[in-house]
Amino acid sequence: MILASLMLSWWQGSRLSRLQNFLGRAWQNSFLAHFLNARPFWIGSTFAFPARLGQLLPPSWRARWEEGAPLFPWLSGSRLLQWSEPRAYCLLIVLSAYPIIDYYIRYGQPVGSIAGGWKEVALLLGLALVAAKLTLRGKDAYRPNPIGFPLLVFFTLYIFLFLVRSPNLGIAFDGVRIYLEYALWFWVGFYLLENQRQVKLFSLSLLLCTTALACHGIWQYFNHVPIPPEWIDQAERSDILTRAFSLVKSPNILGSLLSLVLPLGVAGLLTAKHRYVHLGYLAATAALALALIFTFSRGAWFSAVLGLSILGFLAYPPLIWALIAAAIATPLAIPSVADRLLYLFSYSYYISSQRGGRIIRWQAALEKVSHHPLVGEGWGRFGGAVAARAIPGSFYVDNFYLKTAAEGGLIGLGTLVWLIIVSWRAAYQVTMRLQGEFRIWAAAYLGGLSAVLLHNCVENVFETPLMSTFFWLLLGVLLSFPFVVGEEAPHQPRV
Template identity: 25%
Template structure:
């Protein structure tokens, strides 16, 4: 059991280890470390938890769309005879991060352990964000991100500004409900949240900003609706306090020339191409890994491109029904903690469930303008956080069994 807990601390340090190993070793070596970590998790769980079938607490409305999504992925590969190397790589990118959720699923029934996990995860995220702020303020070019535009974007120890923005959003989604509903360590966590928010701004990721706003609206609605009155005030004040570079980034959205350029060769053009593939191949798409984003580009698939919309990319690759299954699966990962928050009998559990639901909001929204799920660290942390939902449901399931037995 101690081994499992130590693996949980490795999970907290995942962004740091991934950065260091990829910085020190070539990709052929450093790319294997996460597979070895996952292998250690599976072996440890088999040794210590093999008699606990925690999947009984996963509702059918989560299982069924997930299985359908998997079936359409496999079917698209078989029907279109996707090359084996591409198929393996694509399935690894999609499903490997999901398996990291097993660790938190089997350990998050311990309240004290869970509190320590979040405490150190917030501190780690705060340090990553602080480095991002320093990077932006002093315009330190770490060479981890090629700046194609004139504006400098902070990436901290990540390699992509959109990915690190998603990471900040997930941490903020867990922190804000806790700050609003708990006095314990409120000032410490408020300080970390401010650092994370500033670092989020410095990523210049507009999709992440929109996701953050939607998450905050949800959290306030669930925690204290009176705080909604502060939103108009914040909207009026922010333009006068935000840095010029951030204002410029926002104002581009109101520039017709931006949409014209995007329609010719940019995000909108990519979306149109994905829609055309989906319309031409509505049942099984063009095959997993054969159209958009990291996998087909890595394997030099002809006409591959960045889609910058995870949903359209999925629809183009596995078809309309596969996309619907995926959307329902993602919604179920929001609905389960959302419904549980309404049924929670104490403020700690309620704030935790609200945070867990909020994480799906920020990731689901940001994936409209980028394939954030394909970023390894983002995918690992997202599904690790999802695993906590089922760990909590297992705890509730055990409590009900004990009451019945008495």
């Protein structure tokens, strides 16, 4: 908090602050701002849905639901439910170590049948804990969900596409599961956290586990850990000898994870109230940033800049100028960063991408869309992990949105984009309703989620269970903020 106070004092008296205030007033009158602040048409009917559903319940159940009592009297005597329900948030604390757990299950002991199924077991446990909360506490546990209707439409249309366009049911099931299974984590994140302490504990746990991976990635870089030659474009003139990838086995996915969590480190740095806590957040943030650089994932770099910019614009404007200074200084201090960025705009990169890179893959995806524009090729049949395993000659298209369009057509892509837009708007509205330190934390969550959405433009990030799980889980946590920290969170001087 010391650093935040110093930066804020300088900022409030600067010309840049007056410029920011002018731009802020212009933003408030813009069409986009009015759109983001608008109330969706389905909110009233969505929030009234439990009351309508309650009319279908037997009178005794309806009365117990309204009273906040267990729907079934015998549940009140269940010691297991009474013990597990208030401790349900511990599942999220465990999940913050997802990449570490997954690595040791897959590559350590035990191995075998549980390696591919432990995630589903964890999801079922999370959903069971949500059901336990609603069953034990009735109406008191229910939280109106601002994206409930869009999620229902998303599930309905994707199942419809599965039914009407599945040349191979096994492939189609695996393909659509990538979209629907991990979206269920939203409900786990939305319901399991109950108070401010649990939110901070989960955020800190996620930050610490990711920092451990970042330190491992930094170690890999300085020890020149061997990497596959295809991780570096052979046409690129660079002194890059290795890339950080840690336990997730991919520098691009590690970069995506770091861009998701880095804003949380900055939020902790800005809100820490004690010197040693401040130094801890500073060390963690520095490790995340350094490991992000050493992934040499350009998509992750640009995504992280977007995430931190959103944090700055929505909660702490001085951060924007610190980010600009860091963006200028980093290529100067690390020449290989400058080389990698400049290569992106070179003719050699264009030729290489046309021959076997993203450009030719994106063109192939657009050709698939032209063949079946409405319903696509069918889930799992192009551009992703399922197709790469099941269909000879398949490849990753390196753009999750184009992959979705090729497999699910314009209906699938349009539904996904609509869900993303309404989810982002709901998260933005939650962030803008909060004040003080929780405004900063909410903006950090939104910035990290936005970084992942941008990175999906150049990678199949959502095809990775780790990233898809974290995205939907953190979106649920963010949209639960009004119920967990309240709109009357402890106020600090507004930034």
